[in-house]
Amino acid sequence: MSVLRAVVFDLDGVLVDSEPVWEEVRRGYVADHGGRWRPDTQDRLMGMSTKEWSRYLATELIGGMEPREVAEGVIGQMIRRYDEHLPLMPGAREVVRRLAEDGRPLGVSSSSPRTLIDHVLDEMGVRDLFRATLSTEEVARGKPAPDGYLTVAERLDVPAEECAAIEDSSNGLRSAHAAGMRVIAVPHPRYPPDEDALALASHVARDLNAITPRLLDQIADKPRP
Incomplete structure (x- = not known):
């Protein structure tokens, strides 16, 4: 048995x-930095590690940014959102x-x-x-x-x-x-x-x-x- x-x-x-929060925060971050969110972006991001999604946002959606900078910015916003409401x-x-x-x-x-x-x-x-x-x-x-x-x-x-x-x-x-x-x-x-x-x-x-x-x-x- x-x-x-x-x-x-x-x-x-x-x-x-958290997926709706992740989507809202990352969408906003991409828009604030002059990038373009694609129709399949959320599906692609689900399951990616921090290194993977920050590289994708930095190079594929925004351009001209370092992945580490993107990761720090997005994660900082996520912590603030969780502090407001989990x-x-x-x-x-x-x-x-x-x-x-x-x-x-x-x-x-x-x-x-x-x-x-x-x-x-x-x-x-x-x-x-x-x-x-x-x-x-x-x-x-x-x-x-x-x-x-x-x-x-x-x-x-x-x-x-x-x-x-x-x-x-x-x-x-x-x-x-x-x-x-x-x-x-x-x-x-x-x-x-x-x-x-x-x-x-x-x-x-x-x-x-x-x-x-x-x-x-x-x-x-x-x-x-």
Whole structure:
């Protein structure tokens, strides 16, 4: 009998409804610096590491700026927005506490920079419930590569095949699946994942309230897509 012994969360779009904030802040930053936002920009940015998206904004959308300058400006605005209001997804605190109380070690693998990961988990009051947290800026490749999820599994001391990942985006779903994890998709209504990425999920949940220890046990023995 297979067992899912650990759970790894994405952050943006899963625990915090940050994608609309990221889009608004980066759109505004590009416009303020004379750049042009493209129709496919938001889809391209989802799952990128800080190094990747700042380079894309600096070179592809704006021009004449250094990626580090872009990253510092955007991240600074994100922190200020979070200080004003942290837009948690419904059931975010509850699902973390529910799975932690069940005894499974928890991790985070996020494309957000380290400072925002720590800020969100502190504001949620759940940082001490996570055994391992990682920003994809700390590994060689961001999502859809599996590097982040594989590293978190290693830090949890649990094989990736015995971990469940909770994701919302196309690149996040691809990343967790490539790592060998069972993936639970919680699609964001405004930014739904591509159908081919959604097909990689072992289960599609309507919201975080649907994710329980019993659900993890139910999907453990299902064949991986």
